[in-house]
Amino acid sequence: MKNALFVLHNSADTRSSEFATLAAIATSIGNAGYSSDLLILDTTGSSSVNVKHGSAFRNVTAVAPDKAVGDGADYLVHIVGKAASAAVSLVVGFGTISNRNWAPQVAASFSAEFVTACELIEVADNALRVTGPVMGAMVQKTLSLGDRNAVVLYSGENLAAPEGTDIVVEVSREPAEQGAVRFVASEALPDSGGIPLRGASKVISGGLGIGSGEKWRLIEEFAAKVNAAVGASRAAVEMGWVPSSRQVGFSGQKVSPDVYVAVGISGAVHHLAGIGGAKKIVAINKDPEASIFKIADVGIVGDYEQIVAAAMRKL
Amino acid sequence: MDIVVLIKKVPDPNLPEQFVSISDAQDEVVLHASSQYSINLYDLNAVEAAIGLKESAGATVTVVTADDASADQYLRRALAMGADNAIRVELDDKSRRDSFKTAQALVSALKQKSIPSLVIAGRQSSDEDAGYVPYLVAHGLGIPALAPIVSIKSASERTINVGKLADASIDEYELTLPAMLLVSNEINKPRTPGLKGVMAAKKATIEVVASEPGGVAGVPSKYSPKKGQRAIEATKFIEGSDEDKAAALLAALDK
Structure with a gap:
């Protein structure tokens, strides 16, 4: 039995397809003996999160910081680092800008393999195989993880939700540590009037x-x-x-x-x-x-x- | 301030596709013998950021790579731009393909000196695009890291304030030094070295540090051709006037 931790930033821009895709991956790696938990960073300000297809996970927790933390790029280094204790052998998130900062730091602290733009997570011979593009996408690179710990950022296709039900979890406060990296303030980008690329139709x-x-x-x-x-x-x-x-x-x-x-x-x-x-x-x-x-x-x-x-x- | 910049030699990012193949054992990517190489473009932004800090706040800039002598020309380019010292951590081809071994070699070389107050690297290299080695180095040095950095707002001996790109904003962070910054191309326009700098850099001594990459290694990689392209039945070309084309564009957008 191995443990996996999925991480999702739930904001106003989060699409239901993101919940479905993570639930689908969690269900498929269950066949390789992984039990999956979901950790949600909630920045919608509400007191609970409706986790679509949440029954695909063993445990779902939702946390919110006690003060502004920007996109969570550093906050999650500490929160995921704590949650992904020695017993977790796989961490999965999406390939977002924020995740590309905390995920490799969590990976480094566990000497784990880190895959930035994974397009395929497969079960083969009772273990995981992850594939993503390299060399300007001219070549695909596949890692057979075996017993190796890994942090994988998924940027593949949306996956169909597995059978299951939605669950509602309460959001708990997790204070932002006053560490060596401190969020000061956000400044809107010149084009921020525009629609976010993520999930755009x-x-x-x-x-x-x-x-x-x-x-x-x-x-x-x-x-x-x-x-x-x-x-x-x-x-x-x-x-x-x-x-x-x-x-x-x-x-x-x-x-x-x-x-x-x-x-x-x-x-x-x-x-x-x-x-x-x-x-x-x-x-x-x-x-x-x-x-x-x-x-x-x-x-x-x-x-x-x-x-x-x-x-x-x-x- | 004592700044280290990490740079990497990469295959030319505009390498034609037919120059790229995969070995029979599928364990490595093979590039055609006439392939060109260059310095990773984000690393030029990293060098420029360090030299900018040297000019505005005062700093010693040391540029470091883990490679063989074929990468010396890129260290010299950084020297010509205004870096003070260059170190090549001698690392064989096979170890260079392994993020863990590369980082271990860099960390042990940097630890032989005093820990720098600031390490700057490009946000990712254009070959693997993993963006992992700088974080492994930061972990090895026991310092925090932040990416992608698009501006440096102020710096003192103890802290640095930077702009970090987020999805729809630029977020300002204050970091206590020592720290690692991974920079993106928005941060600056790398300068073209002057003739005087180029001449001086030609004669400069590059310090060579031996490495014994041990410890953790990555799991073996297996390479395969890229996925097939998006399948379409046929492209429908729109003929006629610009007005007709504009109408077709709007129709495709349901407008």
Whole structure:
């Protein structure tokens, strides 16, 4: 019998698919002899959490800090570190910015394997096998964990919920330690008026083909007009046009919207690695040979400035 | 302030796909002999951040890598940008592929000196994109770590205030030193070294430290080709005027 600890940050942006996916993983690793607990960081301010499919877990606890802790990137180093005592051999969370800070610190303290962008957690020969992309998503890397402890951040597809029931847990206060890392204050990002990328049903993404930081405004304005989240390719982030929290792809976020619009994005492998789950992809590019068209449902060859401007006039 | 910057040589992030293959035993990624390498781009931001602190608050900057002599050119580039010292922790190819062994080699080399007040690294390297080694080093040195850092607001001998990227905000944190910062590209624009710096860096001595990576190792990795691309029946190309294309775009968005 091995113990696993799942960690989820429950905020206003948390989708029910996130609960379902964790419950599905917990159920599947049960076949390799893991008993799973769920630890929820709740920042909604309510006194209890309705944990969808919560019966998939042995124990569910929900904690809230006694003061602001930002996105929990450091708070969870201490909270998960305490909860994942020596008896826990697997910690699972999603590949969010916050988790990418506490998870490797917890892993280091247990000399555990750390997998940043795991897409597949499988049971094989009564043990776990985890797979994720490396080398700009050109190659998949698989680790057979055996008896090794691991901290795994999952960025794979949404999984269907197992059979089970919802449960309600009370939120308990866990004070934030006054340690060496202290949260001071949050400052909104310039584009924070926009819809968060996480869980967005529509995404308008721009790439190098947008051309400049000034022209990037057109992407933001159009996204706002059609109620879509703004996304970006690595190249656009590297140009400094948009914060890296908007990056879609292998080293950024994976998105599974109903509609993904790629504007001025050539379609490098590391970008395509982030949009495989989109239900419909529309690509706008001036180069008819751009590899983005190979995976697009709708292709529009032309000058994005003219096309987007025309679309804005019609709205 | 005594700053250590960790850097890494990586395959060129724009390496063509056909240069990347997998060994028959599936235990390593094999790159074509003519593949180019570069310094990991986030690490240039790390060097720039350290030199910025040196200029604004006063600091000694030591740039460190765990590699063979082929990485000396990247240490020299950091020296040309304004770093004071360079250390190469000699580490064989196989150990370099292991996060645990790499971190152990770096930690034992850093512990031979005094623990630096600040360690700066790139948020992740563009080959594995794991972002684990800096945290293992921080753990080995017994110091806290924070990522991804997008600004340095103020620094003193005892504390540093930084901006950390979150989903929809930039969060300010104060860290008691010593600490590890993993920086993102938003933090600065790395300078291009001047000719004088380049010439001086050519003659600079790189300290070489031997390592005996022991202790924990990672479990063996098995590599396989990337997943197949998203399957589509056919791309429907929209012909006609910009107005027609705009209408098709809005239709796809249910507008």
